[in-house]
Amino acid sequence: MSPSRIPDGEQRGWIVPIGGAEEKENDPRILERFVALCGGADADIVVIPTASQLSDTGSRYESIFTELGVGRVTALDFDTRRDAEERNRLKRIGEASGIFFTGGNQLRLSTMLGGTPIAQLIRARNASGVHVGGTSAGASILSEHMIAFGKEGSSPTAGSVRLAPGLGLTNRFVIDQHFRQRDRLGRLLAALAYNPYAVGIGLDEDTAAFIRPDNTLEVEGSGSVTVVDAGNLQFSSMAQADEDDPVCLLGLTIHILIAGATFNLQTRTASAGTLITPKQTH
Amino acid sequence: MSPSRIPDGEQRGWIVPIGGAEEKENDPRILERFVALCGGADADIVVIPTASQLSDTGSRYESIFTELGVGRVTALDFDTRRDAEERNRLKRIGEASGIFFTGGNQLRLSTMLGGTPIAQLIRARNASGVHVGGTSAGASILSEHMIAFGKEGSSPTAGSVRLAPGLGLTNRFVIDQHFRQRDRLGRLLAALAYNPYAVGIGLDEDTAAFIRPDNTLEVEGSGSVTVVDAGNLQFSSMAQADEDDPVCLLGLTIHILIAGATFNLQTRTASAGTLITPKQTH
Numbered sequence: 001m002s003p004s005r006i007p008d009g010e011q012r013g014w015i016v017p018i019g020g021a022e023e024k025e026n027d028p029r030i031l032e033r034f035v036a037l038c039g040g041a042d043a044d045i046v047v048i049p050t051a052s053q054l055s056d057t058g059s060r061y062e063s064i065f066t067e068l069g070v071g072r073v074t075a076l077d078f079d080t081r082r083d084a085e086e087r088n089r090l091k092r093i094g095e096a097s098g099i100f101f102t103g104g105n106q107l108r109l110s111t112m113l114g115g116t117p118i119a120q121l122i123r124a125r126n127a128s129g130v131h132v133g134g135t136s137a138g139a140s141i142l143s144e145h146m147i148a149f150g151k152e153g154s155s156p157t158a159g160s161v162r163l164a165p166g167l168g169l170t171n172r173f174v175i176d177q178h179f180r181q182r183d184r185l186g187r188l189l190a191a192l193a194y195n196p197y198a199v200g201i202g203l204d205e206d207t208a209a210f211i212r213p214d215n216t217l218e219v220e221g222s223g224s225v226t227v228v229d230a231g232n233l234q235f236s237s238m239a240q241a242d243e244d245d246p247v248c249l250l251g252l253t254i255h256i257l258i259a260g261a262t263f264n265l266q267t268r269t270a271s272a273g274t275l276i277t278p279k280q281t282h
Numbered sequence: 283m284s285p286s287r288i289p290d291g292e293q294r295g296w297i298v299p300i301g302g303a304e305e306k307e308n309d310p311r312i313l314e315r316f317v318a319l320c321g322g323a324d325a326d327i328v329v330i331p332t333a334s335q336l337s338d339t340g341s342r343y344e345s346i347f348t349e350l351g352v353g354r355v356t357a358l359d360f361d362t363r364r365d366a367e368e369r370n371r372l373k374r375i376g377e378a379s380g381i382f383f384t385g386g387n388q389l390r391l392s393t394m395l396g397g398t399p400i401a402q403l404i405r406a407r408n409a410s411g412v413h414v415g416g417t418s419a420g421a422s423i424l425s426e427h428m429i430a431f432g433k434e435g436s437s438p439t440a441g442s443v444r445l446a447p448g449l450g451l452t453n454r455f456v457i458d459q460h461f462r463q464r465d466r467l468g469r470l471l472a473a474l475a476y477n478p479y480a481v482g483i484g485l486d487e488d489t490a491a492f493i494r495p496d497n498t499l500e501v502e503g504s505g506s507v508t509v510v511d512a513g514n515l516q517f518s519s520m521a522q523a524d525e526d527d528p529v530c531l532l533g534l535t536i537h538i539l540i541a542g543a544t545f546n547l548q549t550r551t552a553s554a555g556t557l558i559t560p561k562q563t564h
Contacts, residue, residue, distance in 0.1 A: 237554065256534070258528045
């Protein structure tokens with residue numbers, strides 16, 4: 001499930017993983033920004049609630065997006081893998097300017113959509129400029145290597161994480177969500193220790209990474225985004241460790257970003273962005 | 283409470299913070315190593331159980347150290363600040379080859395001993411070669427800047443930690459303990475964000491940093507030690523943040539060390555040490 005090639009003359013849509021529990025009513029900055037990105041009143045958003053086992057998740061997001069002024073919004077659920085080949089659903093995805101995955105269990109998304117024409121179409125549409133966002137499980141699914149589940153704790157053990165193939169919009173990063181709230185640094189570090197090429201992105205609740213077509217990540221929301229860059233890793237004991245053993249990792253670079261700060265996934269440089277202007281006194 | 287000057291021709295004793303819940307019976311590696319350091323059968327250890335509110339903490343460690351073959355061991359408690367000026371107690375500290383602080387509440391240690399002749403004597407004795415260890419609260423107290431209490435969570439907020447002056451054996455690092463078990467990365471990062479000059483040392487339970495006279499730290503025990511080096515910090519938003527605001531920190535270096543790995547606090551370089559030899563197959 002590698003990222004689709006970006007057609008000549010086009011640019012990829014934004015990729016917007018959200019850490020879960022995004023504010024939906026009182027100052028819903030993240031969802032508002034996603035809506036603006038997709039075209040505001042002209043936006044056409046498809047919500048995929050398949051990760052969730054609650055029957056009203058789709059209709060709930062339909063109401064939320066309608067409330068935020070979206071021109072057209074449709075919840076599109078997938079109960080079987082056959083649904084993910086069905087013509088009307090493919091047509092509907094083909095019309096959307098934005099696609100949004102709700103929370104739930106990311107393995108429901110990967111088992112239902114993995115390898116289907118819908119998954120392929122979403123990758124192709126994103127490569128052609130359609131914006132794709134997701135919250136919680138819907139954030140995890142976006143990248144090629146997905147954290148399926150794991151253990152809590154801030155230090156990694158060899159078996160503290162299990163990876164699975166995700167939707168594959170990009171292979172530049174591995175996402176984890178509910179990051180501060182569920183103490184997930186250890187499992188993100190373990191994921192990077194297997195193969196340090198990707199950047200780890202830990203998203204707090206009500207916090208999103210808005211990833212531009214040029215692969216610069218901008219932070220939005222009330223919490224922080226922990227970026228783990230293992231590119232200069234000096235040593236990893238992962239290959240010698242048994243499942244419950246702690247893992248030795250030397251030379252990780254970590255940035256804690258808050259709204260306004262950015263990280264360039266290409267050059268791996270962090271910037272305080274708009275934060276450099278001192279806060280107004282009050 | 284700055285570190286005592288090391289007398290000419292002498293060298294500082296080891297400083298041994300332990301992350302709490304160290305194994306005491308079945309393969310008690312950390313305590314065994316501390317005992318060996320202090321002289322084994324010739325060791326003379328004073329246990330200070332003042333952090334604990336349990337009346338048997340001192341006698342429990344007396345039994346443990348006796349079991350491990352220590353020649354002489356005495357629990358020395360301090361119920362009032364006047365106790366910390368008392369002649370017999372000062373004399374007993376003056377005889378010890380090792381001093382050990384038990385767990386409990388580090389504010390009990392700092393309020394009872396801070397600024398007393400006992401605190402001064404322990405600093406001077408450490409500077410002259412006496413080894414000083416402590417577990418949990420007893421680890422926190424050892425450095426000049428001590429984490430008194432704080433909030434859980436892996437990302438820092440401006441008010442997520444409260445510092446207090448500690449015993450001041452060294453000012454090179456700030457200790458946090460029960461690190462993985464109580465999800466304390468955020469508060470350690472907040473402590474470093476106030477002033478990035480010190481190195482942050484996060485100790486998991488049953489894990490210790492054996493800090494040599496030359497300020498190289500060796501890891502012992504079953505968990506890991508998270509070393510946070512903020513020396514190359516590019517940006518901190520701490521000065522502009524309100525108490526509950528998340529804090530932006532760019533350019534932290536993190537090393538996850540396990541038993542056998544080392545970190546040189548002087549040069550700030552990590553080494554896998556004995557880990558480089560692959561584990562024997564079994």
